[in-house]
Amino acid sequence: MTTKFVVEGLPPLEPIKEISIGEIIYQSLLTHTDNTPAFVDGKTGIVITYPQLLSRTCSLAEALRNTGYGPHSTILVSSKNHVRFFVPVVAALYIGAKVTTMNPNYTPTELTHVMNISQPNIVFCSEDVVHKYADLKRKMNFIEKIIAIDTTKSSVEAESLNDFIRENIRSMVSTISTTVVNTREHVAFILYSSGTTGLPKGVMLTHRNINAKFLIWKDPRLFIEKNRTLCVLPFFHAYGLLTTLTALRANSLTVFLNEFEPEVYMQALQDYKVTRLYLAPSFLLFLAKSPLVLQYDLSSVNEAICGAAPLKKSTEDEFKRRFNVDISQAYGLTESTLAVTINGKTRSKPGSSGKVTPYSRLAIRDLETGKFLGPNNAGEICIKSEMVMKGYCRNPEATKNTFNEDGWLLTGDAGYYDEDGDLFVTDRLKELIKYKGFQVAPAEIEAILLTHDEIIECGVVGMPDERAGEVPLAFVVKLEQSQLTERDIQKFVEEKLSNQKWLRGGVVFVKRIPKNPTGKILRRNLRLMMKQYQSKL
Numbered sequence: 001m002t003t004k005f006v007v008e009g010l011p012p013l014e015p016i017k018e019i020s021i022g023e024i025i026y027q028s029l030l031t032h033t034d035n036t037p038a039f040v041d042g043k044t045g046i047v048i049t050y051p052q053l054l055s056r057t058c059s060l061a062e063a064l065r066n067t068g069y070g071p072h073s074t075i076l077v078s079s080k081n082h083v084r085f086f087v088p089v090v091a092a093l094y095i096g097a098k099v100t101t102m103n104p105n106y107t108p109t110e111l112t113h114v115m116n117i118s119q120p121n122i123v124f125c126s127e128d129v130v131h132k133y134a135d136l137k138r139k140m141n142f143i144e145k146i147i148a149i150d151t152t153k154s155s156v157e158a159e160s161l162n163d164f165i166r167e168n169i170r171s172m173v174s175t176i177s178t179t180v181v182n183t184r185e186h187v188a189f190i191l192y193s194s195g196t197t198g199l200p201k202g203v204m205l206t207h208r209n210i211n212a213k214f215l216i217w218k219d220p221r222l223f224i225e226k227n228r229t230l231c232v233l234p235f236f237h238a239y240g241l242l243t244t245l246t247a248l249r250a251n252s253l254t255v256f257l258n259e260f261e262p263e264v265y266m267q268a269l270q271d272y273k274v275t276r277l278y279l280a281p282s283f284l285l286f287l288a289k290s291p292l293v294l295q296y297d298l299s300s301v302n303e304a305i306c307g308a309a310p311l312k313k314s315t316e317d318e319f320k321r322r323f324n325v326d327i328s329q330a331y332g333l334t335e336s337t338l339a340v341t342i343n344g345k346t347r348s349k350p351g352s353s354g355k356v357t358p359y360s361r362l363a364i365r366d367l368e369t370g371k372f373l374g375p376n377n378a379g380e381i382c383i384k385s386e387m388v389m390k391g392y393c394r395n396p397e398a399t400k401n402t403f404n405e406d407g408w409l410l411t412g413d414a415g416y417y418d419e420d421g422d423l424f425v426t427d428r429l430k431e432l433i434k435y436k437g438f439q440v441a442p443a444e445i446e447a448i449l450l451t452h453d454e455i456i457e458c459g460v461v462g463m464p465d466e467r468a469g470e471v472p473l474a475f476v477v478k479l480e481q482s483q484l485t486e487r488d489i490q491k492f493v494e495e496k497l498s499n500q501k502w503l504r505g506g507v508v509f510v511k512r513i514p515k516n517p518t519g520k521i522l523r524r525n526l527r528l529m530m531k532q533y534q535s536k537l
């Protein structure tokens with residue numbers, strides 16, 4: 001296999017050590033003796049300090065060991081963002097248990113799908129979803145115990161976290177001997193991809209994957225290490241989980257919110273003099289456009305990090321005018337422990353997702369021949385990295401289909417890199433619309449629709465058509481008072497895009513576009529809406 005047309009990552013500053021992330025986090029918590037907060041609930045002001053976090057995680061780890069849990073176990077954390085969310089996460093990592101997380105808003109059907117993948121032995125959840133897991137426990141014999149993390153009251157179905165710890169150790173401890181693991185093989189996390197295209201898959205990330213991520217976040221060429229972070233992203237998704245775990249390792253402050261309430265978000269940003277914002281395009285759009293933002297002091301912010309989906313250049317420019325901060329765009333997947341390219345402090349080009357990170361390599365593969373292409377040629381983005389997953393949990397078939405014969409991760413995304421090695425992500429291959437042999441990118445039509453003043457949100461999918469194969473169909477959320485018609489919108493697109501991209505499938509006006517917690521369009525849900533629309537044609 002030629003190494004020609006492979007983009008090497010930034011040379012690493014240090015080698016990846018063979019120590020568990022439980023030990024790495026434990027060592028950094030030990031150094032943090034002053035009574036400063038690790039987590040603050042941005043809405044209630046409730047705090048857990050670093051010394052409290054150290055004693056709770058060590059005590060819970062001991063209690064888990066005393067009840068038979070260890071490197072053979074899988075521990076589930078399923079809760080809305082909470083000041084104690086990371087207590088079971090870190091305690092599990094100390095004892096070498098695998099950590100899996102799930103969206104507490106999942107329906108029983110969705111939970112059944114993901115539970116059968118990771119098969120957790122013990123569930124740490126918020127009190128409001130104990131009943132869901134108690135129902136599942138009656139059907140799934142691998143679930144042994146349920147512990148509620150946000151209450152002091154135990155119930156028949158779930159012990160409180162404090163009761164579980166108190167009943168299983170003699171006294172609180174603030175030291176632990178963490179379990180030694182084979183960091184290249186031992187799974188640290190089983191995390192679910194966003195379920196944008198198909199049903200979520202259980203991505204297995206090893207301790208070595210996470211170690212590499214920690215080192216990248218420590219890299220002064222890319223990020224400012226010490227920070228005060230505001231995170232409204234869900235801790236149960238890779239983005240919120242891994243970036244917050246990195247903040248813990250760096251002994252930084254994480255101010256979190258449970259949901260995105262604009263006034264609360266802005267007040268927290270100002271009150272806690274937040275320096276780093278983790279964003280997805282939908283939040284960034286609000287910060288760039290909303291008049292509310294201008295009523296607050298934004299001067300503390302010196303880093304804005306955005307990934308997950310394409311970010312329009314105009315939005316990036318508007319944000320920069322307001323915050324006077326360059327956005328660090330990043331590209332990655334759950335399967336690559338998130339970002340493998342980062343447009344970090346050494347900012348390269350607007351609209352680019354930046355340069356390849358240390359410990360990673362990137363190539364662009366021709367869709368027909370599979371051969372790697374040179375600069376400014378679009379094709380499938382392929383990744384090799386110390387951060388690439390071990391595989392999909394209990395899904396060897398999907399794992400095999402996700403790598404090529406040389407072990408490159410096939411991302412399913414289309415893009416190109418320029419002569420400086422800066423990556424530009426153009427679309428997702430799985431979503432391309434096939435109109436008479438043309439490949440039409442939904443994101444391109446969506447970007448045009450969003451330039452219309454009366455269109456708030458939109459999502460484009462390919463509708464089956466016996467003559468053309470597929471035709472673009474747009475779901476549109478328009479301003480309440482807008483008189484826009486289907487034909488107006490079709491003409492708007494016809495004036496701006498070439499023939500194959502016209503909305504021959506039509507336009508459907510809807511109240512909202514289905515999105516996942518990081519603001520990505522759930523196209524498989526759009527396809528279900530399309531089927532309902534088609535049945536009425």
Ligand SMILES: Nc1ncnc2c1ncn2[C@@H]1O[C@H](COP(=O)(O)OP(=O)(O)OP(=O)(O)O)[C@@H](O)[C@H]1O
Nearest residue numbers: 193194195196197198308309310330331332333334
């Ligand atoms: N900077 C970016 N620009 C464009 N797209 C991005 C960017 N960062 C991430 N993405 C998109 O997000 C995807 C990775 O997201 P994630 O792993 O959360 O799940 P998903 O791929 O959206 O869902 P699923 O794999 O379950 O269908 C990438 O494959 C890419 O399509």
Ligand SMILES: O=C(O)[C@H]1CSC(c2nc3ccc(O)cc3s2)=N1
Nearest residue numbers: 239306307308330332333338339518
């Ligand atoms: O890992 C990082 O460095 C941070 C910087 S921004 C980023 C993101 N990558 C993805 C990939 C998929 C997704 O659904 C969200 C994000 S945010 N990760």
Ligand SMILES: [Mg+2]
Nearest residue numbers: 193194333334
């Ligand atoms: Mg994916």
